[in-house]
Amino acid sequence: MIVVYITLEILAAYLLGSVPSAVWVGKMLYGIDIRQHGSGNAGATNVIRVLGYKAGIPVLLMDVFKGWLAVQLAVWLPIHGQDHEMLVYIYIGMALAAVLGHVFPVYVGFKGGKGVGTVAGAGIALFPLAILVVLVVFILVLATTHYVSLSSIIASIAFPFVVWFLIGERHPGLVGLSFMVAVFIPVTHRKNINRLLKREERKFDFRRRKQRDDKLK
Numbered sequence: 001m002i003v004v005y006i007t008l009e010i011l012a013a014y015l016l017g018s019v020p021s022a023v024w025v026g027k028m029l030y031g032i033d034i035r036q037h038g039s040g041n042a043g044a045t046n047v048i049r050v051l052g053y054k055a056g057i058p059v060l061l062m063d064v065f066k067g068w069l070a071v072q073l074a075v076w077l078p079i080h081g082q083d084h085e086m087l088v089y090i091y092i093g094m095a096l097a098a099v100l101g102h103v104f105p106v107y108v109g110f111k112g113g114k115g116v117g118t119v120a121g122a123g124i125a126l127f128p129l130a131i132l133v134v135l136v137v138f139i140l141v142l143a144t145t146h147y148v149s150l151s152s153i154i155a156s157i158a159f160p161f162v163v164w165f166l167i168g169e170r171h172p173g174l175v176g177l178s179f180m181v182a183v184f185i186p187v188t189h190r191k192n193i194n195r196l197l198k199r200e201e202r203k204f205d206f207r208r209r210k211q212r213d214d215k216l217k
Contacts, residue, residue, distance in 0.1 A: 005077055006090060013070035013094035017101025017118055020108045021062040022047050025055055035111060042105075043113030045148045045204070060117050063102065067121025070098030092177050095122035103188060114188040116152045119181055123159075126174065130162045137162075146203035149192035156185035 026034035048056030160178035
C-alpha cells in the first residue's frame with residue numbers, strides 16, 4: 001500500500017511542478033503566450049524581459065513555491081516521522097518530479113521553463129543553508145556580468161561543493177541530488193551556453209526593466 005501512496009505523491013509533485021506560472025500569467029493577465037516572445041522560454045526571466053517586474057516577480061515566487069511545496073507533500077505519507085532514510089529518497093523523488101514537471105509541463109504541451117526557480121524551491125526544503133550560499137553566488141555573478149544564464153549555471157555548479165564542503169552534508173542521496181543539479185541546469189541552458197560562447201547572449205538590464213514596469217502602471 002505504501003508504494004501506491006508514494007506513486008501518487010510523486011505524481012502529485014509532477015503535476016504541481018507542471019503548473020505553468022509564466023504561461024498562465026502571460027495569457028490571463030496580458031493576453032500573450034510568453035513562449036512566443038523574447039527568448040521563447042516559459043520562465044521568470046523571460047517574463048521580466050517581456051512584461052516587466054510586476055509579472056515576472058510573482059511568476060518567480062510561484063515557481064519557487066511549487067518546488068518547495070512539492071517536497072512538503074511528503075508529510076501526508078503514512079511513514080512520515082518513522083522511516084527517515086526512506087523519506088529522504090522520497091523527498092528527492094518528489095523534488096525531481098516537480099522540476100521535471102516545470103521543464104516538461106503536462107498542461108501546456110510539455111514546453112516549460114529551465115527549472116531554476118523550481119530547483120531553488122525544492123532546495124529550500126532540502127538544503128536551506130546551501131541555497132542561501134548559492135543565492136549569494138548567483139547575485140554576485142549577476143551583478144558582475146549581468147547574465148542571468150551564466151549566473152544560474154555557475155550557481156548550480158557551485159551547489160554540490162557548497163553542500164559537501166560548507167554544509168557538510170554526507171547523505172549519499174542528497175549529495176547525489178546536488179550533483180544532478182550541477183549537471184541538469186547547464187543542460188537546460190545549453191542554448192544559452194552556445195550564445196555565451198558566441199557573445200550573443202542578452203544581458204539583463206535592471207534599469208530598462210524598471211522603465212518597463214513604469215509603462216505598465
